[in-house]
Each structure stands twice: as structure tokens, then as C-alpha cells.
Amino acid sequence: MILVTGAAGFIGSNFVLDWLEQCNEPVVNLDLLTYAGNLENLKELEGDPRHQFVRGSIGDRSLVANLLADTKPRAVINFAAESHVDRSIHGPGEFIQTNIVGTFNLLESVRGYWNDLPEAEKAAFRFLHVSTDEVYGSLSKEDPPFSEANQYEPNSPYSASKAASDHLVRAWHHTYGLPVVTTNCSNNYGPYHFPEKLIPLCILNALNGKPLPIYGDGQQIRDWLYVKDHCSAIRRVLEAGKLGETYNVGGWNEKANLDVVNTLCAILDELKPRADGQSYATQITFVQDRPGHDRRYAIDARKLEKELGWKPQETFETGIKKTVQWYLDNQDWVNHVASGEYRNWVEKQYK
Numbered sequence: 115m116i117l118v119t120g121a122a123g124f125i126g127s128n129f130v131l132d133w134l135e136q137c138n139e140p141v142v143n144l145d146l147l148t149y150a151g152n153l154e155n156l157k158e159l160e161g162d163p164r165h166q167f168v169r170g171s172i173g174d175r176s177l178v179a180n181l182l183a184d185t186k187p188r189a190v191i192n193f194a195a196e197s198h199v200d201r202s203i204h205g206p207g208e209f210i211q212t213n214i215v216g217t218f219n220l221l222e223s224v225r226g227y228w229n230d231l232p233e234a235e236k237a238a239f240r241f242l243h244v245s246t247d248e249v250y251g252s253l254s255k256e257d258p259p260f261s262e263a264n265q266y267e268p269n270s271p272y273s274a275s276k277a278a279s280d281h282l283v284r285a286w287h288h289t290y291g292l293p294v295v296t297t298n299c300s301n302n303y304g305p306y307h308f309p310e311k312l313i314p315l316c317i318l319n320a321l322n323g324k325p326l327p328i329y330g331d332g333q334q335i336r337d338w339l340y341v342k343d344h345c346s347a348i349r350r351v352l353e354a355g356k357l358g359e360t361y362n363v364g365g366w367n368e369k370a371n372l373d374v375v376n377t378l379c380a381i382l383d384e385l386k387p388r389a390d391g392q393s394y395a396t397q398i399t400f401v402q403d404r405p406g407h408d409r410r411y412a413i414d415a416r417k418l419e420k421e422l423g424w425k426p427q428e429t430f431e432t433g434i435k436k437t438v439q440w441y442l443d444n445q446d447w448v449n450h451v452a453s454g455e456y457r458n459w460v461e462k463q464y465k
Contacts, residue, residue: 115139115140115141115142115185115186115187115188116133116139116140116141116142116187116188116189116190116191117141117142117144117181117182117185117187117189117190117191118130118133118141118142118143118144118190118191118193119144119145119172119190119191119192119193119194119220120144120145120151120172120192120193120194120195121141121143121144121145121156121193122143122145122147122151122152122153122155122156122167123145123150123151123152123155123193123194123197123308124150124155124302124306124307124308124341125193125244125302125341125344125345126143126145126193126194127152127155127156127306128155128304128305128306128341128342128344128345129191129193129345129348130143130156130159130165131155131156131158131159132342132345132346132349133345133349134159134162134164134165136349138164139164140163140164140165140166141164141165141166142166142168142181142185142187143156143165143166143167143168144168144170144172144178144181144194145167145168145169145170145194146169146170146171146172146194147169148196149308150197150198150308150310152306152308152450152451153167154447154450154451155306155447166185168181171216172192172194172212172216172217172219172220173211173212173215173216173219173220174219175219175222175223178219178220178223178224179223179226179227182223182224182227183227188235188238188239188240189239189240189241189242189352190220190224190240190241190242191242191244191348191352192217192220192241192242192243192244193244194212194216194220195212195213195244195276195279196208196209196212196213196272196275197246197272198272198310198311199248199270199272199273199404200310200404201272201310202270202271202272202275203270203271203404203405203406206271206275209271209272209275210271210275212275213272213275213276213278213279214275214278214279214282217243217278217279217282217283218282221241221282221283221286221292224241224292225286225290225292228241228292228293237293239293240293240294240295240352240355241283241292241293241294241295242294242295242296242297242348242351242352242355243279243280243283243294243295243296243297244296244297244299244348245276245279245280245296245297245298245299246273246276246298246299247260247298247299247300247301247337247362247364247411247413248268248269248270248272248273248276248408248411249266249268249273249276249277249280249298250264250265250266250267250268250298250411251266251267251268251269251273251408252267252269252408252409252410252411253409253410253411253412254409254410255335255410257410257412258412258414259337259364259412259413259414260298260362260411260412260413260414261362261414261416261417262298262359262360262361262362262417266280266281269406269408270406270408280296280298280360283296284296284358287357287358288358293357294357294358295351295352295355295356295357295358295359295360295361296359296360296361297347297348297351297360297361297362297363298360298361298362298363298413299339299344299347299362299363299364299413300336300337300338300339300363300364300365300411300412300413301336301337301338301339301411302339302340302341302344303338303339303340303341303433303434303437304340304341304342304433304436304437304440305341305437305440305444306341306447307341307437308451309448309451309452312371312374312375313374313378313434313437314441315327316375316378317378317382317437317438317441318441318448318452319397320378320379320382320394320397321382321386321442323397324397325397325398325399326375326379326394326397326398326399327399327400327401328371328372328375328398328399328400328401329371329400329401329402329403329404329407330400330402330403330407331372331400332370332371332372332375332400333370333371333372333409334370334371334407334408334409334410335368335369335370335371335409335410335411335412336368336369336371336374336410336411337364337365337366337367337368337411337412337413338365338367338368338369338374338430338433338434339363339364339365339367339413339426340365340426340427340428340433340436340437342427342428343365343426343427343428343433344363346424346427347361347363347418347424347426348363350418350422350423350424351418351422351424354422355422356421361417361418361421361422362413362414362415362417362418363413363415363418363424364412364413364414364415364426365413365426365428365430365433366413366415366426367429367430368410368412369430372398374434375395375398376395376398377430377431377434378394378434378438379393379394379395379397379398380393380395381434381435381438382394382438383395385438385439385442386442
């Protein structure tokens with residue numbers, strides 16, 4: 115049994131689906147179902163005895179302690195986080211509560227459970243903390259990609275809160291001996307991505323004849339990682355990662371935001387042409403850049419490849435085409451997610 119927190123969100127739900135495709139080891143799914151948590155992501159697991167959903171917060175120590183005692187997982191994989199930079203700028207408090215205070219409470223609950231395990235189970239137990247490359251700050255075009263040795267220089271309330279959570283996880287290992295590993299990933303994309311992030315937002319806006327909002331000059335560079343590659347990396351780190359270590363997970367796909375959106379438009383032009391024959395690229399609209407926008411992220415994932423033999427299977431070109439096709443094929447999911455709250459948020463952010 116494994117316990118996965120935040121497993122109704124984008125990456126967490128993909129991880130659970132992939133996990134149960136790979137093996138029959140049951141999953142307990144703990145998720146508070148905030149705006150980005152969606153059980154519809156896991157609809158295909160309805161009635162599957164290998165998947166148990168529990169609604170709750172990682173910060174609820176009583177709930178988590180009872181859940182650990184009842185299910186006795188051999189590992190905890192922590193995806194639970196507030197993760198949108200723009201939202202953190204408008205409302206940083208929720209990010210502090212979930213990403214810092216929530217992680218602290220989860221670590222304390224897990225530490226209490228782990229301390230009481232029999233020695234063999236205690237030695238085999240793992241706590242895997244999923245984090246982001248944004249904790250490292252921003253790179254210039256000439257800088258080498260982020261390695262695990264880079265110092266932390268977070269520039270947004272979101273990345274600062276994730277950096278703090280990483281430090282807590284490290285400290286609980288060095289102080290208390292909790293058997294932890296941490297992964298820091300680059301920008302994910304793929305199925306079930308909540309449509310406030312660049313790729314799903316632009317796909318849906320394109321199909322609905324709306325502007326495709328690009329911050330500033332659109333030359334902000336990100337390393338794009340297909341979500342299922344990220345899931346396979348987490349499985350590998352859980353299986354063989356060294357205790358107390360950090361592993362960077364990247365796709366080796368550095369792309370400027372404007373180039374990403376132009377690629378999306380070209381794929382949509384091919385798969386679902388506009389009725390008027392024009393390219394979706396005519397909908398691209400430049401909007402005011404957000405405060406403190408990091409210019410470039412890039413991940414050096416050689417440690418993960420060298421030590422654990424992992425490397426991504428998808429190129430950006432193959433992964434992005436699969437992603438666009440998924441959104442075209444899953445309009446019911448899209449319509450369900452695009453609630454009034456979501457539309458109000460997008461209107462506020464990209465007015």
C-alpha cells in the first residue's frame with residue numbers, strides 16, 4: 115500500500131493512473147479537492163478496490179495519523195501543494211498554509227507513524243516529496259541548467275513556499291532520520307492539466323475563439339516535461355533513490371513560451387482547422403508581464419540518468435501532439451472543469 119497526497123490534481127492523478135497500470139499495489143488517495151483537485155481525473159478507477167479516496171488536508175494531523183494507522187502504507191508520495199505562480203501573487207497566504215505549514219504537519223504525522231513501525235518496515239519506508247525547479251530561481255540564456263547543487267533563489271511566493279517545504283523535508287531527514295527523497299521537476303504538461311496553465315489555457319481558448327494570452331514578449335524559456343515521463347521518474351526514485359538525496363527531473367526540452375503556443379496553433383490547424391481557414395496563431399495576444407517573472411528555467415537531469423538509469427521517453431514534439439489530441443478527445447472533462455470560478459479567475463488574470 116502507498117499513500118499519495120494531492121492525488122486528484124494534475125500530476126498526482128496521472129501518477130495514480132500510471133501506478134495502477136504498472137502494478138496492483140493499492141493506493142490511498144488523500145486530497146482536499148480544492149479548485150484544481152478533480153475526482154473526474156480518476157473516473158476510470160471508480161469501483162476499483164485498489165484505489166481508496168479520502169477527502170482531507172495534509173495539515174489535518176488527526177486525520178492523517180488515523181489514515182496512516184489504518185492503511186499502514188510502505189511509502190508516502192507528497193504531491194499536495196498550491197502550485198500556480200499567478201495565484202500566489204494575488205493570494206500568497208494559501209500557499210504559505212498549504213506548502214509550508216501543511217508540509218510540516220504532514221512530516222510530523224508521518225514521523226510519528228514511522229517511529230512506531232517494526233524495524234524492518236521502518237527501514238523500508240520512504241517519504242517522497244515532489245517539488246519544482248522554480249526553487250532555484252531564474253537563469254540567463256548563458257547559464258548552465260539547474261543541477262542539484264544550485265543554491266535556492268526563489269522569486270515568487272509560490273516558489274518560496276516550495277523552497278521552504280524542501281528545507282523542511284531535508285531537515286526532518288537530517289534531524290530525525292526520516293527516510294526521505296525529493297524530486298524537483300521542470301514544467302509538466304499532458305492530460306488532466308487544469309486549464310489555468312499556459313498549454314491547456316491556450317488549447318481551450320483557441321478552440322473557443324478567444325485570445326491566446328502571452329506574457330510580455332513571450333521569450334520566457336521553460337524546460338517542458340511530459341507528465342507521464344515525470345510519473346515514471348517518481349516511480350524510479352521511489353524504488354532506488356538514495357535517502358536524503360534530491361533528484362532533478364527534466365525533459366531536455368527548452369522552449370520559449372511563444373514558440374510553445376505557435377506549436378500548439380500549428381497542431382490545432384492540422385487536427386481541427388478553424389472554419390474560416392485562418393491559423394489559430396492569429397488569436398495570439400500579448401499581455402502585460404507578471405511581476406517578478408523568471409526568464410528561464412532549465413533542468414540538468416544527468417544525475418537521475420547516471421545513478422538510476424532514467425531518462426524521458428517523449429520529445430516535446432511527440433508529447434505536445436498527444437496532449438492536444440487528448441484535449442480534443444475529452445471535451446466533457448474540459449466542460450466540467452471550466453466552472454464559473456475558473457472563468458472568473460481567467461478574466462481577472464488576463465483582462
